[in-house]
Amino acid sequence: METLGPYDVVVVGGGLAGLRAAIEARRHGASALVVAKSHPVRSHSSAAEGGVAAYIEGASDPRDSPLQHAFDTVKGSDWLADQDAVELMAFDAERAILELEKWGCLFSRDPDGKIARRPFGGHTYPRTRFAADKTGMCMLHTVYERALAEGVDMLYEFYVTDVVSDKRKVYGVIGFDVKSGDVYFIKSKAVILATGGGGLMYKFSTNSYLNSGDGYAIAARAGAPLADMEFIQFHPTALYPSNILITEAARGEGGYLINKNGERFMKRYAPERMELAPRDVVARAIMNEIKEGRGFEGGYVLLDLTHLGEEKINERLPLVREVSIKFAKVDPVKEPIPVRPAAHYTMGGVKTNLDGATEVKGLFAAGEAACVSVHGANRLGSNSLLETLVFGRRAGMAAAAYAKEVGYSEPPKEALSEAEARLWLPTTSESGLSFGQLRKEVGEIMWNYVGIERNEEGLKTAVKKLKELMNMTKYVKGSGGPGAYELVAAHETINMVMNAYATATAALWRTESRGAHYRSDYPKRDNENWLAHTIMRWKGTWEMEKLPVTITRWPPQERKY
Numbered sequence: 001m002e003t004l005g006p007y008d009v010v011v012v013g014g015g016l017a018g019l020r021a022a023i024e025a026r027r028h029g030a031s032a033l034v035v036a037k038s039h040p041v042r043s044h045s046s047a048a049e050g051g052v053a054a055y056i057e058g059a060s061d062p063r064d065s066p067l068q069h070a071f072d073t074v075k076g077s078d079w080l081a082d083q084d085a086v087e088l089m090a091f092d093a094e095r096a097i098l099e100l101e102k103w104g105c106l107f108s109r110d111p112d113g114k115i116a117r118r119p120f121g122g123h124t125y126p127r128t129r130f131a132a133d134k135t136g137m138c139m140l141h142t143v144y145e146r147a148l149a150e151g152v153d154m155l156y157e158f159y160v161t162d163v164v165s166d167k168r169k170v171y172g173v174i175g176f177d178v179k180s181g182d183v184y185f186i187k188s189k190a191v192i193l194a195t196g197g198g199g200l201m202y203k204f205s206t207n208s209y210l211n212s213g214d215g216y217a218i219a220a221r222a223g224a225p226l227a228d229m230e231f232i233q234f235h236p237t238a239l240y241p242s243n244i245l246i247t248e249a250a251r252g253e254g255g256y257l258i259n260k261n262g263e264r265f266m267k268r269y270a271p272e273r274m275e276l277a278p279r280d281v282v283a284r285a286i287m288n289e290i291k292e293g294r295g296f297e298g299g300y301v302l303l304d305l306t307h308l309g310e311e312k313i314n315e316r317l318p319l320v321r322e323v324s325i326k327f328a329k330v331d332p333v334k335e336p337i338p339v340r341p342a343a344h345y346t347m348g349g350v351k352t353n354l355d356g357a358t359e360v361k362g363l364f365a366a367g368e369a370a371c372v373s374v375h376g377a378n379r380l381g382s383n384s385l386l387e388t389l390v391f392g393r394r395a396g397m398a399a400a401a402y403a404k405e406v407g408y409s410e411p412p413k414e415a416l417s418e419a420e421a422r423l424w425l426p427t428t429s430e431s432g433l434s435f436g437q438l439r440k441e442v443g444e445i446m447w448n449y450v451g452i453e454r455n456e457e458g459l460k461t462a463v464k465k466l467k468e469l470m471n472m473t474k475y476v477k478g479s480g481g482p483g484a485y486e487l488v489a490a491h492e493t494i495n496m497v498m499n500a501y502a503t504a505t506a507a508l509w510r511t512e513s514r515g516a517h518y519r520s521d522y523p524k525r526d527n528e529n530w531l532a533h534t535i536m537r538w539k540g541t542w543e544m545e546k547l548p549v550t551i552t553r554w555p556p557q558e559r560k561y
């Protein structure tokens with residue numbers, strides 16, 4: 001094993017949150033290294049299409065305000081978001097977007113030259129800023145260039161298996177260079193996990209193949225609690241049958257959802273907001289149409305954009321057109337697109353405070369890996385890109401400040417050797433248990449029992465099966481050495497099983513329905529018992545506790561759209 005560092009701050013993840021954090025750490029005088037299992041610009045952030053929410057003075061509806069944005073977010077979250085975090089994000093949004101624009105991000109413009117905005121689900125006024133339907137790509141390239149200019153070191157195609165910690169404090173990360181297979185211990189005072197979401201544990205998901213949710217499992221093993229893992233967002237419109245995302249911007253620009261009778265069925269579920277109700281509401285509506293026999297054979301409905309016209313589709317939704325033609329042989333200018341819901345976003349994550357800090361000293365998290373929490377039980381579209389910028393920056397600042405205070409100390413010997421042994425485990429497995437088989441099983445279990453609609457019986461089955469799979473993970477096989485892609489996949493799968501086990505356990509524990517967590521056996525929201533975050537700690541099994549939600553201005557109301 002070779003050693004690198006020590007660095008002040010090591011960021012795991014080269015997506016928007018990780019790069020934004022690293023930039024800020026540098027700006028506060030810290031040495032910073034970004035480690036990513038992909039090239040940074042291939043991170044899932046680059047797949048974000050629809051846009052990023054922000055009230056911008058002079059370029060917003062006159063009735064809009066940061067406070068309105070915050071309220072919409074709290075309502076969207078079904079009152080589970082922490083309102084101090086939400087307010088902070090909404091009030092910092094304008095600064096975050098203008099900063100990115102100064103760094104060179106080419107946002108689409110209105111005819112008067114102002115940064116354009118489009119409507120998005122659950123946002124009262126149009127405030128979603130975009131670069132056509134390739135917003136994430138544009139933002140990610142901008143922060144990547146900026147990070148290089150600020151002197152951030154980068155290590156690409158390097159897989160981190162664990163944070164090295166004694167459960168109270170971090171000492172760095174351990175992992176391997178995928179190309180050479182060489183193993184490294186990278187020493188650092190602070191570590192920021194910005195590893196993105198974990199949607200890949202579902203059979204149907206819009207997420208990229210990178211999104212195995214490594215950061216959740218890594219943090220839990222390092223001693224940090226996770227929060228609200230039962231809340232998984234299902235995006236209403238993934239292309240049938242490939243599950244590639246058809247952005248909500250398609251509905252924002254005026255697209256309709258229709259069932260096999262040609263009916264705009266959203267009028268039955270959200271008469272006011274229709275297709276622009278929040279995602280949990282629209283996803284459940286689609287599943288209900290399919291369940292009651294009004295979907296098309298194979299299980300999908302249609303998204304109709306034909307009335308928008310070719311010019312608007314080409315200007316505002318070019319990627320939607322390209323993807324539909326390439327992957328479903330449907331030209332949205334001429335015919336409606338077949339769509340169905342798919343797992344999309346992990347609302348829960350590594351529990352952090354407003355500065356990204358966890359309970360473990362020196363361990364921070366940001367972006368989709370973290371749960372601050374601003375999305376609560378249901379994220380509003382276009383709030384997540386914003387979260388990466390606002391809380392990535394704060395985590396970078398806080399990690400740099402922490403690194404300034406402490407000296408570097410060497411890890412306890414056992415902590416390092418334990419982490420190294422875990423890294424090699426799949427290479428010594430003789431049973432030959434294939435990660436592919438295990439992944440397939442996890443995907444089926446999660447989709448069938450921990451999906452859009454849940455109940456006690458199904459969740460109990462899921463927890464039991466996942467516990468068994470958890471015990472099997474020590475037998476997963478994956479060889480190391482040069483081109484260690486098998487070893488990557490083996491570790492990703494182990495993490496996916498652990499995350500799936502967390503999600504199923506939390507979903508069984510929460511006996512109410514709230515936002516994206518819908519229990520057919522407990523169909524009502526229960527504020528008396530469950531206006532609380534689910535906190536879980538890994539002790540070989542998941543230990544659960546509740547933490548009250550922070551309410552600043554808005555006590556729970558009925559959630560109607």
Ligand SMILES: Cc1cc2nc3c(=O)[nH]c(=O)nc-3n(C[C@H](O)[C@H](O)[C@H](O)COP(=O)(O)OP(=O)(O)OC[C@H]3O[C@@H](n4cnc5c(N)ncnc54)[C@H](O)[C@@H]3O)c2cc1C
Pocket residue numbers: 012013014015016017018035036037038039040042043044045046047048049050051052053135136158159160161194195196197206207208210214215245247344345366367368369381382383384385386388
């Ligand atoms: C198809 C799609 C469209 C979306 N559209 C929008 C949108 O329009 N608006 C919006 O607000 N949100 C959108 N989202 C959500 C949003 O894009 C993500 O939540 C956000 O980009 C996550 O950024 P991140 O930096 O946290 O993680 P990511 O961008 O996912 O980056 C994670 C990084 O971590 C690295 N990594 C992970 N594990 C390891 C490991 N073990 N070792 C080393 N490196 C590791 C990866 O290589 C990657 O660099 C969309 C999501 C999807 C899937």
